Amino acid sequence: xxxxxxxxxxxxxxxxxxxxxxxxxxxxxxxxxxxxxxxxxxxxxxxxxxxxxxxxxxxxxxxxxxxxxxxxxxxxxxxxxxxxxxxxxxxxxxxxxxxxxxxxxxxxxxxxxxxxxxxxxxxxxxxxxxxxxxxxxxxxxxxxxxxxxxxx
Amino acid sequence: xxxxxxxxxxxxxxxxxxxxxxxxxxxxxxxxxxxxxxxxxxxxxxxxxxxxxxxxxxxxxxxxxxxxxxxxxxxxxxxxxxxxxxxxxxxxxxxxxxxxxxxxxxxxxxxxxxxxxxxxxxxxxxxxxxxxxxxxxxxxxxxxxxxxxxxxxxxxxxxxxxxxxxxxxxxxxxxxxxxxxxxxxxxxxxxxxxxxxxxxxxxxxxxxxxxxxxxxxxxxxxxxxxxxxxxxxxxxxxxxxxxxxxxxxxxxxxxxxxxxxxxxxxxxxxxxxxxxxxxxxxxxxxxxxxxxxxxxxxxxxxxxxxxxxxxxxxxxx
Ligand SMILES: Cc1ncc(C[n+]2csc(CCOP(=O)(O)OP(=O)(O)O)c2C)c(N)n1
Ligand code: SF4
Ligand code: SF4
Ligand code: SF4
Ligand SMILES: [Mg+2]
Numbered sequence: 001x002x003x004x005x006x007x008x009x010x011x012x013x014x015x016x017x018x019x020x021x022x023x024x025x026x027x028x029x030x031x032x033x034x035x036x037x038x039x040x041x042x043x044x045x046x047x048x049x050x051x052x053x054x055x056x057x058x059x060x061x062x063x064x065x066x067x068x069x070x071x072x073x074x075x076x077x078x079x080x081x082x083x084x085x086x087x088x089x090x091x092x093x094x095x096x097x098x099x100x101x102x103x104x105x106x107x108x109x110x111x112x113x114x115x116x117x118x119x120x121x122x123x124x125x126x127x128x129x130x131x132x133x134x135x136x137x138x139x140x141x142x143x144x145x146x147x148x149x150x151x152x
Numbered sequence: 153x154x155x156x157x158x159x160x161x162x163x164x165x166x167x168x169x170x171x172x173x174x175x176x177x178x179x180x181x182x183x184x185x186x187x188x189x190x191x192x193x194x195x196x197x198x199x200x201x202x203x204x205x206x207x208x209x210x211x212x213x214x215x216x217x218x219x220x221x222x223x224x225x226x227x228x229x230x231x232x233x234x235x236x237x238x239x240x241x242x243x244x245x246x247x248x249x250x251x252x253x254x255x256x257x258x259x260x261x262x263x264x265x266x267x268x269x270x271x272x273x274x275x276x277x278x279x280x281x282x283x284x285x286x287x288x289x290x291x292x293x294x295x296x297x298x299x300x301x302x303x304x305x306x307x308x309x310x311x312x313x314x315x316x317x318x319x320x321x322x323x324x325x326x327x328x329x330x331x332x333x334x335x336x337x338x339x340x341x342x343x344x345x346x347x348x349x350x351x352x353x354x355x356x357x358x359x360x361x362x363x364x365x366x367x368x369x370x371x372x373x374x375x376x377x378x379x380x381x382x383x384x385x386x387x388x389x390x391x392x393x394x395x396x397x398x399x400x401x402x403x404x405x406x407x408x409x410x411x412x413x414x415x416x417x418x419x420x421x422x423x424x425x426x427x428x429x430x431x432x433x434x435x436x437x438x439x440x441x442x443x444x445x446x447x448x449x450x451x452x453x454x455x456x457x458x459x460x461x462x463x464x465x466x467x468x469x
Pocket of ligand 2: 092105
């Protein structure tokens with residue numbers, strides 16, 4: 001399985017402001033401001049995967065919202081059918097898919113909404129919410145059995 | 153136009169995200185599902201203007217931007233104006249040959265909430281469409297002014313409680329019906345007008361691609377379920393949207409050149425509007441016996457609208 005290197009760091013951008021690198025604070029902004037999303041030329045960004053891009057420190061990709069989470073989704077590769085439902089409906093661009101394969105969750109940007117769990121069609125689900133503190137191995141060890149069809 | 157493949161979800165999942173995470177929209181917010189799909193369904197360079205509202209304040213939290221494309225915010229009401237201005241300048245410079253890349257494919261898009269689209273930015277939108285700019289306007293319709301705490305807009309349906317049209321002992325919430333913005337925009341003679349929803353991801357992506365391809369001003373109303381103001385659990389955003397499209401309170405359809413109407417989704421099992429209403433806190437009061445007539449009224453209106461859409465589809469006028 002492919003592993004992606006993520007760039008998230010809570011203090012990027014913000015650090016630059018506070019350390020006085022010549023950028024304006026919010027109270028100094030008067031007419032407006034321009035935030036470049038990338039370092040250098042960005043004309044062909046649509047053709048690059050995130051790991052191929054050079055994000056600027058102003059891109060929210062380099063920030064994290066991990067602290068918003070109470071529960072986290074855990075992904076179980078063994079059951080997943082790579083349908084990509086979770087990918088299309090994740091509101092926080094946090095499902096990592098490459099070459100039609102689901103690779104896992106980007107925990108820097110996931111807010112723990114559980115939409116992905118709801119839309120996962122497998123039985124048992126390939127994504128389940130666990131408390132933020134539960135180690136991934138423990139979560140995978142407690143995976144539920146396949147549910148029988150309910151009698152009508 | 154370089155449309156990305158939307159043949160099936162696996163194909164679509166190979167497209168590259170240009171709407172980044174760590175924006176500050178609520179967990180489960182449908183706004184980002186819609187915006188992400190628009191940006192993933194094309195490889196073209198995008199110039200996007202956004203009205204003030206949840207989307208704008210949450211994706212440009214200084215010093216961060218979540219937009220991997222040219223993006224501008226000016227004020228509450230003028231995304232359509234900003235997009236049309238940029239488009240006019242682009243055309244002029246293309247004619248003069250003074251662009252950095254004269255062959256690049258560039259599309260102009262404006263996003264607005266229902267407050268800014270149906271109410272406060274209405275004349276700006278109307279003007280831009282009348283002037284015939286080549287752009288696509290997408291309304292993220294969550295049926296209230298969500299960013300300022302849930303006030304009623306002219307997109308709020310009858311019977312919903314909002315902070316400025318509150319349900320109580322003497323009121324069942326908003327008394328007026330929702331404005332038919334799709335009909336209004338079709339009446340402008342816009343070449344492509346549609347109502348789409350993120351649970352039907354394929355018809356939504358297809359509609360977006362069609363609008364981007366179409367020359368001239370296009371308008372799309374998207375159903376954007378808002379867990380915070382509609383009062384449901386964030387995990388249910390897609391489930392609630394399913395109830396919305398399957399009860400036909402949000403029919404999925406397009407109107408081409410102001411007259412040719414096509415229904416894009418026919419639910420196999422049409423559910424009662426009551427089931428959609430019951431799933432949301434904003435309609436809770438309607439289930440008191442004294443407000444039963446409001447639910448009946450809503451069902452009648454939905455049936456009537458569905459009948460009208462089917463007849464118009466048949467008549468092709
Ligand atoms: C001219 C003007 N009036 C009012 C406001 C305050 N305001 C900011 S966002 C907002 C609500 C936006 O509602 P909507 O357009 O429906 O977008 P949503 O937040 O629901 O996505 C309001 C009233 C403003 N910024 N400018
Ligand atoms: S919990 Fe929500 S934010 Fe996290 S991966 Fe699932 S859908 Fe995305
Ligand atoms: S929704 Fe479930 S089965 Fe489908 S790709 Fe995601 S984890 Fe796998
Ligand atoms: S209030 Fe509603 S529209 Fe605004 S960010 Fe939250 S869920 Fe989204
Ligand atoms: Mg709104």
